[in-house]
Amino acid sequence: MEGVTLFLIASGLTLIFGVSLVINFAHGSFYMLGAFLTYQLYPHILYRTVPGFYITIILCGLIVAVLGLLFEVLLMRRVYHTEHLMQLVVTIAGVLIIRDLVKVIWGVNEAASPVPDALAGAVVIGGNYIPSYQLAMVAVGIVVLILMYAALNYTRAGIILRAATDDRGMVALLGINQAYVFSGVFFVGSFLAGVAGGLAASFEAVDYLLDTRVIINAFIVVIIGGLGSLSGALIGAIAVGVLKALGLLWVPEISFVGAYLLVAVVLMVRSFRRSVE
Amino acid sequence: MTEANPPSRPLDVDSTAVNWKLTGVLVALTAIALFVLDPRSVFAITEVMIFVLFASALNLVLSYSGMVSFGHGVYFGLGAYGIALTVARFDWPIWAGLMAGPVLATIAGLVYGFLSVQLTFIYAGMLTLACAEVTFGIAHQWFSFTGGESGITGYVVTRLGLSPEMFGLTVLIVVTVSLLLLWRIVHSPLGLVIRAVGENPMRAGAMGHNRKTIQLIAFTISGFFSGVAGTLYGVFHGNVFPDYVGAQFTLDGLVMVLLGGLYSFSAGIYGAVIFKLADNIVSHYFELWELVIGIILMSVIILSPAGIAGYVNRLLEHLRRRTHA
Numbered sequence: 202m203e204g205v206t207l208f209l210i211a212s213g214l215t216l217i218f219g220v221s222l223v224i225n226f227a228h229g230s231f232y233m234l235g236a237f238l239t240y241q242l243y244p245h246i247l248y249r250t251v252p253g254f255y256i257t258i259i260l261c262g263l264i265v266a267v268l269g270l271l272f273e274v275l276l277m278r279r280v281y282h283t284e285h286l287m288q289l290v291v292t293i294a295g296v297l298i299i300r301d302l303v304k305v306i307w308g309v310n311e312a313a314s315p316v317p318d319a320l321a322g323a324v325v326i327g328g329n330y331i332p333s334y335q336l337a338m339v340a341v342g343i344v345v346l347i348l349m350y351a352a353l354n355y356t357r358a359g360i361i362l363r364a365a366t367d368d369r370g371m372v373a374l375l376g377i378n379q380a381y382v383f384s385g386v387f388f389v390g391s392f393l394a395g396v397a398g399g400l401a402a403s404f405e406a407v408d409y410l411l412d413t414r415v416i417i418n419a420f421i422v423v424i425i426g427g428l429g430s431l432s433g434a435l436i437g438a439i440a441v442g443v444l445k446a447l448g449l450l451w452v453p454e455i456s457f458v459g460a461y462l463l464v465a466v467v468l469m470v471r472s473f474r475r476s477v478e
Numbered sequence: 479m480t481e482a483n484p485p486s487r488p489l490d491v492d493s494t495a496v497n498w499k500l501t502g503v504l505v506a507l508t509a510i511a512l513f514v515l516d517p518r519s520v521f522a523i524t525e526v527m528i529f530v531l532f533a534s535a536l537n538l539v540l541s542y543s544g545m546v547s548f549g550h551g552v553y554f555g556l557g558a559y560g561i562a563l564t565v566a567r568f569d570w571p572i573w574a575g576l577m578a579g580p581v582l583a584t585i586a587g588l589v590y591g592f593l594s595v596q597l598t599f600i601y602a603g604m605l606t607l608a609c610a611e612v613t614f615g616i617a618h619q620w621f622s623f624t625g626g627e628s629g630i631t632g633y634v635v636t637r638l639g640l641s642p643e644m645f646g647l648t649v650l651i652v653v654t655v656s657l658l659l660l661w662r663i664v665h666s667p668l669g670l671v672i673r674a675v676g677e678n679p680m681r682a683g684a685m686g687h688n689r690k691t692i693q694l695i696a697f698t699i700s701g702f703f704s705g706v707a708g709t710l711y712g713v714f715h716g717n718v719f720p721d722y723v724g725a726q727f728t729l730d731g732l733v734m735v736l737l738g739g740l741y742s743f744s745a746g747i748y749g750a751v752i753f754k755l756a757d758n759i760v761s762h763y764f765e766l767w768e769l770v771i772g773i774i775l776m777s778v779i780i781l782s783p784a785g786i787a788g789y790v791n792r793l794l795e796h797l798r799r800r801t802h803a
Contacts, residue, residue: 203559224600279780290779293729297772305766359767390634413725417611424604458615464608465593472596 204442205342209397210415211422211434212349213390214340219366219429220386223277223288229416234263235297235398236407237307238304240314240400243402254317262392269391271383281383296412303409313376340401349431362386366429417464419478421460425467496658496663506652512646526754528710531653532727533734534746535659535703538654540732541741542664543696544605545594545674549610552590553583553701555723559617559624562718567623568634575634580702586613587701588694595690595697611727617720629719636716644676655749656703659713663699664743672696688703723787737775739787748786 214228238261245258247253272295280288316334323330353359364371365382373379401407423439427435442459448459508696512520536550557667560579563571582742590609595604602759617624637645663669674682679689711720721727730753738749753771761768778786 246769276776276780283779285739286540286736287779289546290775293733293736294775297733297768297775301766301769301772303666353692398577417607419724420604420607424601424608428600458612461608461611461615465612466606468597468608469593470603475600 204438205338206397206401207422208438210419211438212431213393214419215423215429215434217385217390226292228394229412230296230299231265231269231394232398232415233258233411235261235395236402238264239402240312243314247319251317251319258396261397261399262395265395266388266392270384282354300388300409311406311408315397327372359445421464423466488564494650508650512643517642520642520646524649526751527653528707529750529754530747531539531656532704533750535700536731537735537746538700540735542676543693545693548603548607553587553612553704554708554721556583556586557705558712558718558722561709561712562630562633566630579690583705584702587698591694591697595693599688614724615722618724629717633719634716638713647759656706666767713794741746742787744787761773
């Protein structure tokens, strides 16, 4: 279940990195905003019903996407020409600012959004009770995955995006306005983060520290899967989800570090392979 | 993937010789402040000095060696764990514990640094993060040895039993000597090679300097001085918690250096002073000091990438020209 939100966040993060080469620390903050917005808006939109739930989440995703777009246009755009470190600073500053704004608006207490009534029960599959909400989340994950796959492979925008990930200089030479590509990818990435946050609002404790908790996990996923790769984000999310679940079951003592050890191993194998090549 | 040419960096305007006059004045002023001000301020100044050293050590990695570290809290925290563990668990004498802190941090810097330099930029940074989180996990979970979440307390008398003023003076001496050493290192032939590797690893490689070796040396040195700062911090508070090796200290350190301004030796000094001032003063009147830091940081980057150090250097240069003319 955690895997679905992880996949959504990580895919946004990896898309943004793939095109703009920006490591967006503020991505977790957009996720957190999505969660808080859902908590805030759901009571006003067909409260506790399934359609209302989906409408809220998509609406919150769009709001967050607009914020992400503003972040790109107003701030990030000014630092693309500078070094990676400078870009990192801007995203870290974004984290600090968003976190304090969240504190002002929603306070420091945990917020929780209810699960829609229709999804509050459980379904019996093969003798195991599986909460309906988890199934619904997995469904959302699959829908998003299919949509993204289709969009990336069969739409013009998707093809431009993949081309830009591959070689952004060449894309610019082909007469495509890079500024639009960068803004677009921030918009889509932030939308995914917002949706993930909305989904998480119903099962995770949402507070102002959610941003750092989630961004570190998202980085793990993205590193394991390979920066800039969407299918990598999927594999990474599943790997981390399974690792965490199994770790808790078998060796709770090291479940905390298991994912990081995996990252270290993946990175070391990478460097080893590269030095062999 | 193609990457644009790395943009040219602002030239390092600081000269090679130590500005003894300025150093002397600053040290003397701090020393006087320690004995004149009230205990609360003495406490704050001591903490600022410790972070000046930590940020300057991190700055060696960030500004000069061309690496990033998302896990520098580890070397800081291990400084404190080094003394806490040896004294509390192995009954070492205090003086040996004081040595053990920086040594442990240096070893960690060497090991994690060795792993990280195998990769470049962002992947190396992520590996430092992964190493840091593993360390945090160990500190957090190994109850019988590290005390888990509640850490280790009471392994030494807070401030070694010194009065706040005398401890502040001790910290002042250690930090000053460390900064002078760091300055020497940055401006030594080794420092020049570190900078060459940081600016253009290919060209430095063509001159026969191995990027990995040089970066590892820089990283280890940085680990050592971070450990010194961490040991001071541990003794200052007489405790150690997993948070000391955690992400918050790492982030604070990064923010300090970036606030101070990359590619300048004094980045750590300005950054730490301003960061801690904001922490102590702004948070006193205004709850949202992170917001303030965030906005300052944004404006520094967008208006003046050379940071506060850049401003001050330009001002000093201007004054120097004035007086000479």
